Amino acid sequence: MPSGRGVTRRQMLGIGGALGLMAATGLTSAAALARRPSITGAQLRSAVPLPPPFQVPLPVPAVLKPVGTSGGADRYEITQCEASAEILPGVTTPMWTYNGTFPGPTIESRRGRPVTVSHRNELPVPTVVHLHGGRTPAASDGYPTDLLLPEGRQEHSMHMGHGSEHGMHDPRAVVTELTRDYTFPLDQRPTLLWYHDHRMDFTAPAIWRGLAGLHIVRDDAEDALGLPAGPRELPLMIADRAFAADGSLAYPALDPTLRVRPGVREPYLAGVLGDVILVNGAPWPVHEVDAARYRLRILNASNARHYELEAVTGDGHRLDLVQIGADQGLLAAPVVHRLLPIAPAERYDVVVDFSGVPIGGLVKVVNRLGSGRTRDVMAFRVARKAADDSRVPRTLSTDLPAWRRSDAVRVRDFAFRAGRMHSGHGWLIGGLPFDPARTDVTTRLGDVEVWRLIADVHHPVHLHLVGFRVLSRSGRPPLPHDAGLKDTVSLRPGEAVEIITRFDGYRGRYLFHCHNAEHEDMGMMANLEIV
Amino acid sequence: MLAVAAPRMTPAGWTLRAVVSAHAVAIAGQPVFAGMYLTGDYAGLSLHSAGADVVTSIGYLQVIVAIVVWVRLRQAWPFLATSAVVAAETVQYFAGLDGALWLHLPLGVTTVVAVVVQFIDVWRRPLLRQGAADA
Structure with a gap:
């Protein structure tokens, strides 16, 4: 019973079945092999036994005292x-x-009050200090x-990284x-900044080894809002690490000397992930809190790990994460999240209310993108009832720039x-x-520009000097956590x-780059010249 | 004119050929636009999403034509195959919007293959009324 020329019905069914089987x-x-949710990077495994979660108390980095405060400016030494x-x-x-601690001291x-930080390099390698988010x-x-060279290491400036290996030289480098x-x-909106190493080709391992610290900018308007403050304002620097057998x-x-040949071993080209989650330098810490509102100033200082944070009570109830600020300071109005994605170098200023949690209850901060031990981040133990006169005003700020597309003098496209x-x-x-x-x-x-960024895998893109606003994600409106003024935007695989932004502030040579620190060391930076 | 024993293509058969051909042309553009987009041409994104709208719309049109073929020519195969393709394209559409690339890439390739196979099938032989072909 031929159904066509030369092909029997039996053959048709056979071919159809085979194609269907191949598709299935x-x-x-x-579905089985792909990472769902997608993760860019490979995880190292620690060779030492890891402590149980929620045992170590949360450290809060000490605030650095200035060595001088004269002439309307503060002077620090690190x-x-x-x-x-x-x-x-x-x-x-x-x-x-920085100063013997990890994280470094908080400034x-x-x-508008200038700060001068005098850095002294007693490390075995050159360093560079960048204040992330600083204008x-x-x-x-x-x-x-x-570069800031260690004492007596002048000769190394000629042998560093790209400079020698690939015949590139930077005539504009200012080496000390x-x-x-x-x-x-x-002279910028109040927010949480962070300072970290930014040396050519070796930023990722230097941050990994501990070169990162917090820098907070405040002003009277923010102080007057009545947000949770004092011990109820906590900076949380989240970073993953892994430990070798020798500790x-x-x-x-x-x-391993981090001097000449940049880069990481092949399996880690997409990014280095650790299997220990540190908050302020402590593994899976726990912090005792009052049954009150807390302001959590969260920084993802990980090299490559993304998090989707949620605060879960003992009975599985998720607390609201009320976002009040982004990378570059306060939002116009609070945005309520249950799940907060945070990419490397991003900051979120969040208020969490523990008043509904029973005394003695544990609130876990969980990373929905993690698995096994990396699912836990830290926990809060609600220790006591307490009075709370803090508030979250409906209007947080009125000074956010309102750039419109029509203001832009040019549009640029960048593929990462x-x-x-x-x-x-x-x-x-x-x-x-x-x-x-x-x-x-x-x-x-002073020019306003629209930049269209396109990614193949996860790329948290950071612009130096300026804050920007997110106009769209893959042609659709921005997500709730894109609100406010940002300096780092998280691109997910295949996303645009x-x-x-408006390039104002100062003229000169700046950078924009991917803040996956491994990507950054392996080429993913570009120069931005403001003239 | 009723289709009797004469082995000639009916308008329904020709319409199916036309729609499947348009479908194949439209779907062939999708990987091209995706490639443009991922190499940094932002315009590729709007082309890819407009392409998705066109491909999916042609898919639904093809379902209607396949139903007509089924009714007029007593041939159920085009309808069954088209339904499978359109189901895959619908999933593909939302996988793309969702950024679920683990699904969007392999399903995209599969869908292109399916439409190409259908293209070959409708052009390989005339679509005749079931009774007529078997007679």
């Missing part, structure tokens, strides 16, 4: 040095630190080749030895994706790996984000 196998394999820390109970971990500052003149912004003053005018921090660097650089794998912006000597974007001081 392909789709089930995709020594970058090797130090040992007991991060896991009973385990000694050698680290690179508290006031809007800082280019000379103090921590350009990756503006032993000490360097970084001056921050801090040191494990990191898959190609060059994997590619080849020099002789190996790398990460590219617009098809090119970073070159300090090439200007990628030139714009005029449109941002709008």
